[in-house]
Every structure is written in structure tokens, then in C-alpha cells.
Amino acid sequence: MRRWGLTIPLSGLPLTAHRELVERLPDLGYTDAWTSETAGADGFSPLLLAAQWAPRLRLGTAIVPVYTRGPGLLAMSAATLADVAPGGFVLGIGASSPVIVSNWNAAEFARPFARTRDTLRFLRSALAGEKVTAEYETFSVEKFRLERVPDPAPAIMLAALRPGMLALAAREADGAITNWLAAGDVPKVRAALGPDIELVARIFVCPTEDREAARAIGRLMISSYLTVPVYAAFHDWLGRGELLAPMRRAWAEGARKAANAAIPDEVVDDLVVHGSPAECREKIQAYVDNGLDTPVIALAGQIDDPVRLVTALAPG
Incomplete structure (x- = not known):
């Protein structure tokens, strides 16, 4: 079914x-x-x-x-x-x-x-x-x-x-x-x-179809979730750890805007469906x-x- x-x-x-x-x-x-x-x-x-x-x-x-x-x-x-x-x-x-x-x-x-x-x-x-x-x-x-x-x-x-x-x-x-x-x-x-x-x-x-608006929403969600240890480990296993490392560093330093900006477009487009x-x-x-x-x-x-x-x- x-x-x-x-x-x-x-x-x-x-x-x-x-x-x-x-x-x-x-x-x-x-x-x-x-x-x-x-x-x-x-x-x-x-x-x-x-x-x-x-x-x-x-x-x-x-x-x-x-x-x-x-x-x-x-x-x-x-x-x-x-x-x-x-x-x-x-x-x-x-x-x-x-x-x-x-x-x-x-x-x-x-x-x-x-x-x-x-x-x-x-x-x-x-x-x-x-x-x-x-x-x-x-x-x-x-x-x-x-x-x-x-x-x-x-x-x-x-x-x-x-x-x-x-x-x-x-x-x-x-x-x-x-x-x-x-x-x-x-x-x-x-x-x-x-x-x-x-x-x-x-x-x-x-x-x-506003790609940049969708990416902005996606970045806020990704930085909130994928900095949590269990999700960080999940994405290390999936092979996305290196791409997410700059976000994690900025987040750990309390730089939330920098963390969002550090998320590559390709990661947002992969993890949040938009269009x-x-x-x-x-x-x-x-x-x-x-x-x-x-x-x-x-x-x-x-x-x-x-x-x-x-x-x-x-x-x-």
C-alpha cells in the first residue's frame, strides 16, 4: 500500500x-x-x-x-x-x-x-x-x-x-x-x-518558489536541530559532518546568526523540500x-x- x-x-x-x-x-x-x-x-x-x-x-x-x-x-x-x-x-x-x-x-x-x-x-x-x-x-x-x-x-x-x-x-x-x-x-x-x-x-x-525565503526558514530549523548531539552524530554518520562543522563552531560560541550563515545552500536544499x-x-x-x-x-x-x-x- x-x-x-x-x-x-x-x-x-x-x-x-x-x-x-x-x-x-x-x-x-x-x-x-x-x-x-x-x-x-x-x-x-x-x-x-x-x-x-x-x-x-x-x-x-x-x-x-x-x-x-x-x-x-x-x-x-x-x-x-x-x-x-x-x-x-x-x-x-x-x-x-x-x-x-x-x-x-x-x-x-x-x-x-x-x-x-x-x-x-x-x-x-x-x-x-x-x-x-x-x-x-x-x-x-x-x-x-x-x-x-x-x-x-x-x-x-x-x-x-x-x-x-x-x-x-x-x-x-x-x-x-x-x-x-x-x-x-x-x-x-x-x-x-x-x-x-x-x-x-x-x-x-x-x-x-521563493528559494531564498525557503532557505532562510530552513537555516533557522537546521541550526536549532542539527546542533543537538544526537542529530550531529546522525549527520556525521551520513557524511555531512564536515559541511556542518562551521555551523556547529559558531553555535557553540553563541553566534547564532553566524551559525545560520555558515550552513551551505546544498545542505538546506537537501534537508528541506521547497519549490x-x-x-x-x-x-x-x-x-x-x-x-x-x-x-x-x-x-x-x-x-x-x-x-x-x-x-x-x-x-x-
Whole structure:
């Protein structure tokens, strides 16, 4: 099945004002709606609404952190969504980042690979209705059992940027979720993941033919994200470290404008899709042609007419 996803909610549009847009998505050719969780809407609430407005959509979190909810609460949140959208919900979990986990949520960002692995294993048991008493490496649980067990249990995917987490996703999860990669990077990620497991990627899309405006938006986003250690390591692995080194140095020195200016045009053009809607669709399709299963559009920049843009970016 050909998949084509959209990130919700859209910036600047109240949650309740999304109804008309979300209802139209399946008829436009969209198969999926995915959320994120940083400092805006939480990862679950927009999907509860979308489940009522467009039951044909597959719904997913990309991603909710494994640190900011206790294991039991995370299982309850996932079970609630799976109950509302039976067979149509994907729980995407991941380590997130020290800023979100520690600076904003007062939790310790420690041993991210182990914590993600342990949470995945706990969730497999809990969402199957088992009573869980277990000593994991990073936490312990005693006599937890869901009162409302979802049927079927939701698929679980892992946020994965590098070979270790991609291999864990291939061994124990139902898919891998990544972002901040170019179409040309997909074969390397796919090779590390393997051929037989779903690969989802959020793709940042700025649908404008004003190239310089799109690049300005892209530079602000890239300097904010790719200076985070996990993303810096990801792009070192992808072979982009040397190109991004001047940005990183300027950022570390507190020179934000210089950091933005140091990002080469070729990096912005690789990582942020821009152009006319038709050009954007072609560039998104290039990710699929290179081995991506599920592209998830994330609109970037000022969105004056979201319904028009989402319609224009539909797969056709």
C-alpha cells in the first residue's frame, strides 16, 4: 500500500479548526496523520480528534519520549488511542533530546538506547494484557496490568537515527521513524534497518518558489536541530559532518546568526523540500523511490491557507 502522511496539528491553526482539513485527507490520498511532541500539542490528543473525524486514517506518534511519562502511563495513553482507533494506531517512541527531557521536563536523560529498549519491551508485555513485574536495566515495574487492554495491540515503532537503534527497531519493533535526512540518505538508513521493516520519515516541506525565503526558514530549523548531539552524530554518520562543522563552531560560541550563515545552500536544499507544490511532491517521491515506505509531510514556514497547501501536496 502506498502511504502518504501529514504532520498534525498545523502551526497557527487551533486544534478544533482542523476538522474540515482532517476529514478531507483520505479523499485527497493521504493515508496517515502523525503527531510530534515537543512544546506544542501533546502527542496523543490531536490523534483522538482525528480518529473521530477521519476513521480511515492510520494515526501515529512520531514520537513521544520514553522519559517524560512513566512506563505505566505511557502504556495507558497508548491503550486509550488504540481503543479509539482499533487497528489504526501506531505508537512511535524514542529517546527525544536532553533539552526536552531534562530542561523542560525535569527528568534525567541517561542511557537513551537502554531506556528505549526497556520501554519497548515493557510496552510489548503491557499492551498484550500481561501483568508485568520486571527488573529492567533502566527501571523496574511491579504488578502493573492494564485495566483496558487494546484489541488489537498497537504497532510500536522506534525513533532511530543510527545503526544501533535501527538494528533494535529491526529486531524488536514494528518499524523505524527518522527525520532530518535527504532523499539521498535513505539508502544508507534502509541498509542499516534491513529490507523487510517499515521506515517512516518526517520530511520538512516549505512549499514556496521563493528559494531564498525557503532557505532562510530552513537555516533557522537546521541550526536549532542539527546542533543537538544526537542529530550531529546522525549527520556525521551520513557524511555531512564536515559541511556542518562551521555551523556547529559558531553555535557553540553563541553566534547564532553566524551559525545560520555558515550552513551551505546544498545542505538546506537537501534537508528541506521547497519549490512549487508539484516540485515538492516530486522531491518527496524521491524519498520513496530510494526506499522510504511512509513519507510524513511537516509543513514549514508561514501557512496562510493550510487546506489549499495540503490539497496541493496530496499524492495525486
